[in-house]
Amino acid sequence: MSGRYRLTSVDAVEEEGSWLFTVRDQHGNDEEFFLVPCDDPDRPAVEAWLNRCTHESQRLYREGVGAIVRDGGVVCPKHGSIFDTCTGYCDNGEAADTTLPDVEIAVDGGQVYLVDDDVTFLRAGPSRDDDDDDGPSSTSHLQF
């Protein structure tokens, strides 16, 4: 795509805690990303991260739940690694020393825009080729 596509407002992301959308990449693959607020005043108010843990294929944003955000970090529901909401970096647990892939967005006038030329916006919400397990494994002992 070229130009920019309005996704939502900063206020909506802050009120809901996270906001999911789906794009199609240049290879025709649909990928989910989610927006989360970033509290660092030197960075944009919102960042966008791939909705897949770097450790295993586990969604970080789950329908009906959203992303679990604690103290500036997105918590993986499967093994509990925490990714910085502003940088996507993880320094702990099974996903330590990895960073979530991002997609290019811009925040302007309180609105959030997709500005990444490598992807095309498909829809707000999840992708529809949905044969992954959406929840954490049954072996998870984490409770939120």
Ligand code: FES
């Ligand atoms: S699947 Fe996310 S930490 Fe293991």
